Amino acid sequence: MNKPHQSPTRRWTLSALALALTAWGGSAQAQSIDKWPEKPIKILVGAPAGGSADILARAVGDGLAKAVGQAVVVDNKPGAMGGLATEAMLSSPKDGYTYMLAVNSLVSEIPYTLKPKYDPFKDFVPLVEIASSPLVLIANPALGVNSVKEMVAYVKANPGKTSFASYSAGTLSHVMGLQLNKLAGLDMQHVGYKGSPPALQDVMGGQVQFMFDGAATSVPNIKGGKLKALGVTSTKRSPVLPDVPTLAEQGFAEMAQYPWLALWSTPEVPAPIQAKMRAEVIKVISDAAFKQKFGAFGLEVDPKPPTVAEMQQTLRKESQNVGALLSSINYKPE
Secondary structure, rough: OOOOOOOOOHHHHHHHHHHHHHHHHHHHHHHHHOOOOOOOOEEOOOOOOOOOOHHHHHHHHHHHHHHHHOOOOEEOOOHHHHHHHHHHHHHOOOOOOOEEEEEEEHHHOOOHHOOOOOOOOOOEEEEEEEEOOEEEEEEHHHOOOOOOOHHHHHHHHHOOOOOOEEOOOHHHHHHHHHHHHHHHHOOOEEEEEOOOOHHHHHHOOOOOOOEEHHHHHHHHHHHHHOEEEEEOOOOOOOOOOOOOEEEEOOOOOOHHOOEEEEEEEEEOOOHHHHHHHHHHHHHOOOHHHHHHHHOOOOOOOOOOOOHHHHHHHHHHHHHHHHHHHHEEEEEEOE
């Protein structure tokens, strides 16, 4: 079929209209980005109040609110190994007003154990590394255990009677306990919790004997005498726990780990808004008072935060390592 002939004038008019609409659309988006944020920003946390992610999210939110002139709301959604928070994140409008603060296990560990509906490398973007910290192997002081060697002896002397807590099944807190079981020939049972606060309560109460926990939540209780630190998972001793040896020093070099917390976005959020959010958050965490406050809890802020591409590369390497580790200990999802 022959198409109707269009005159040069009509073709020029249509082309000009198309260009005008494209320019208008680009201008509208630019104006929208320039005005961002125009309403409160939400930071989701897949853990209860009082945990490491919650504490950092609130501090970041306070600094960010002052910088951008809008309220920042921290929305705690504990449960389902962080799944409630991730579902809320993925179902929210991709307009740059909803983010999530979570540990790197969101991408590197949980997909192996939870079988989530999301694609960890396609559905989430790590915007900013907020802080990093080793895990601390802790025990109830009443056990009289003062080192990993003594812990191993205690567990073997009480077969079938000891357990270890994790702040969530499928996370490094869980995996490290399984790895220690494998390496030392132990039979500790795992007890998963919805965050560190309830897990720590049970360790301090004697319902559970041991736990690998984040420094931010465990250090205050260690210094208060409510918990006993047996070792740290970093390659060198923590400056806030200088008398606590590393696991490597105690014969478990394979267990060196350094988890980190990040602010996450979804890739559909306009790139300029992602870049603006990243820049504002970096200003907040680079503040000397912020670093000093969290440094006292063993949380370290990188003086030169890695780029998004660098974080994505690190996550892929960590994911491969975790997969190999879980395979080596014959891990079976609970």
